Amino acid sequence: MRVDVIANVDNIRSEDFIQKSAVVIDVLRATSTMITALANGARGLLPVETVPEAQSKRSEHTFVGGERYYKKIPGFQAGNSPHDYMSEEIAGKLVILTTSNGTRGILKSQRASRVLAASFLNGTACGSALVSFDRDVILLCAGCRNDFSLEDGLCAGMIIDAMESILDQPLRLNDLGMAMKLAYNQCRHNLYETVMECSSAKQLVKLGFAHDVEYCTGVDTVPVVPAAKHDLVLTPLNLIGTAGR
Numbered sequence: 001m002r003v004d005v006i007a008n009v010d011n012i013r014s015e016d017f018i019q020k021s022a023v024v025i026d027v028l029r030a031t032s033t034m035i036t037a038l039a040n041g042a043r044g045l046l047p048v049e050t051v052p053e054a055q056s057k058r059s060e061h062t063f064v065g066g067e068r069y070y071k072k073i074p075g076f077q078a079g080n081s082p083h084d085y086m087s088e089e090i091a092g093k094l095v096i097l098t099t100s101n102g103t104r105g106i107l108k109s110q111r112a113s114r115v116l117a118a119s120f121l122n123g124t125a126c127g128s129a130l131v132s133f134d135r136d137v138i139l140l141c142a143g144c145r146n147d148f149s150l151e152d153g154l155c156a157g158m159i160i161d162a163m164e165s166i167l168d169q170p171l172r173l174n175d176l177g178m179a180m181k182l183a184y185n186q187c188r189h190n191l192y193e194t195v196m197e198c199s200s201a202k203q204l205v206k207l208g209f210a211h212d213v214e215y216c217t218g219v220d221t222v223p224v225v226p227a228a229k230h231d232l233v234l235t236p237l238n239l240i241g242t243a244g245r
């Protein structure tokens with residue numbers, strides 16, 4: 001099985017996803033938020049590109065959230081903090097989410113056979129789902145404004161590590177994949193301290209979101225895998241029965 005790690009959303013074309021499993025990684029914070037919303041009973045999550053598009057989908061059955069420049073959008077029910085998605089208010093609702101990078105990554109990947117959303121919270125569960133799909137994989141690091149974010153790359157390294165442990169053999173990796181596997185193994189025992197040195201974490205701490213960085217560096221603490229197949233609504237993957245698909 002081949003696994004390619006891509007540095008940011010603009011470094012890949014949508015046709016490159018055809019016939020592959022795609023995993024979008026935005027540790028700080030979009031994919032950590034998606035995982036949290038589904039773990040807290042949201043019935044699904046629809047990523048959208050623009051603020052007006054999100055607003056137009058508001059109804060009694062939806063919960064509309066998102067950010068621009070880390071801040072909640074005026075009039076929205078929530079921002080992009082996973083802590084905004086832990087209340088009973090979202091149970092049974094379709095979450096509509098628009099963020100600067102993570103939701104763009106999901107939209108870009110939609111030609112893949114399956115699209116998953118990953119972060120440290122569910123890394124091992126994602127790895128085992130990918131092995132069961134038995135297809136080549138693209139790990140798309142969402143990054144930040146066309147740039148690479150190290151925390152996303154480290155999470156890619158974690159997923160590669162989990163897949164290789166399950167398969168008990170090395171995967172075929174691109175150079176960024178090799179680098180991230182080595183980097184993850186170098187810092188896996190002090191992940192929080194390493195992520196705290198990354199630019200997005202520093203910015204979040206400055207804006208009063210230190211608790212988000214702490215939560216988002218929890219390893220395998222929320223083993224729910226948001227997944228989409230042939231449409232854009234992410235729902236929790238049922239890990240039993242995914243083999244061979």
Ligand SMILES: O=C(O)[C@H](CS(=O)(=O)O)OP(=O)(O)O
Binds near residue numbers: 028031067069100
């Ligand atoms: O809300 C976030 O943490 C970031 C903000 S920014 O794009 O990095 O300025 O958005 P995300 O889509 O989660 O990367």
